[in-house]
Amino acid sequence: MASKVLHAIFTDDDILMHAVKALREKKYSIDEVFCPFPVHGLDKAMGLPGTRLAITSFLYGLVGLAVSTWMMNFIMIEDWPQDIGGKPSFSYLQNMPAFVPIMFEMTVFFAAHLMVITFYLRSKLWPFKKAENPDVRTTDDKFLMEVSVNENNVQAIAEVLYENGASEIKLIDNK
Missing domain, CATH: 1.10.790 (Major Prion Protein)
Structure with missing residues (x-):
């Protein structure tokens, strides 16, 4: 896992899907997407394997x-x-x-x-498990995409995210 990640906030699920497809076309790695409700087709757009x-x-x-x-x-x-x-x-x-x-x-x-x-x-969900949600707004009405970055591609990924509708982007240090 990268030492830094970008957290991009989106306001609509269609905009999020478009951004996921754009990042996947450019061969960038999407770690996780946090949504307030299930988004149909997001797993396929992210390239996740099928479930058994x-x-x-x-x-x-x-x-x-x-x-x-x-x-x-x-x-x-x-x-x-x-x-x-x-x-x-x-x-x-x-x-x-x-x-x-x-x-x-x-x-x-x-x-x-x-x-x-x-x-x-x-899913590793059991009683008293601490929430892994990085932004509480994703439980209400926002969508968050977590993208692994290194020092060389932060600007390029941020530009792709802004071009595809990200309303807010933060660079987070993973510790």
């Missing part, structure tokens, strides 16, 4: 389906079989149509809850 969270969600859903199948088979067939509404409980397959709603709900439950936990762990 959808794959984990599918796997968590399969875990939920397996747990629900095992749970219903154990409870309703093996451990405590009951004659409910005249339906025999001799095998799981005979009773499976009645278990489909439970299987669906457990699949969604496991996928949703384990995805939240995975997201928090992957």
Whole structure:
């Protein structure tokens, strides 16, 4: 990581997207962008790799389906079989149509809850974590782009940022 970074403030998400594309065309490195709301297409414009969270969600859903199948088979067939509404409980397959709603709900439950936990762990968000937001205005209505710089390219990057709509630029020393 560079010892100095430029913090460029933008007032609109479209202006920010234009500036990101302009910096990427000139092969400058954008470290981070802080936004008050999600900006559609920003990850692709920054050149970030795709996420694998959808794959984990599918796997968590399969875990939920397996747990629900095992749970219903154990409870309703093996451990405590009951004659409910005249339906025999001799095998799981005979009773499976009645278990489909439970299987669906457990699949969604496991996928949703384990995805939240995975997201928090992957994002390193846990209770009492100190905020890493460099400017509090980005939680209200401003957008901040953090760009790594060295002594040679500070002026060139600042010019590109001003040309593309930055309302304010600060040079910050990383310690």
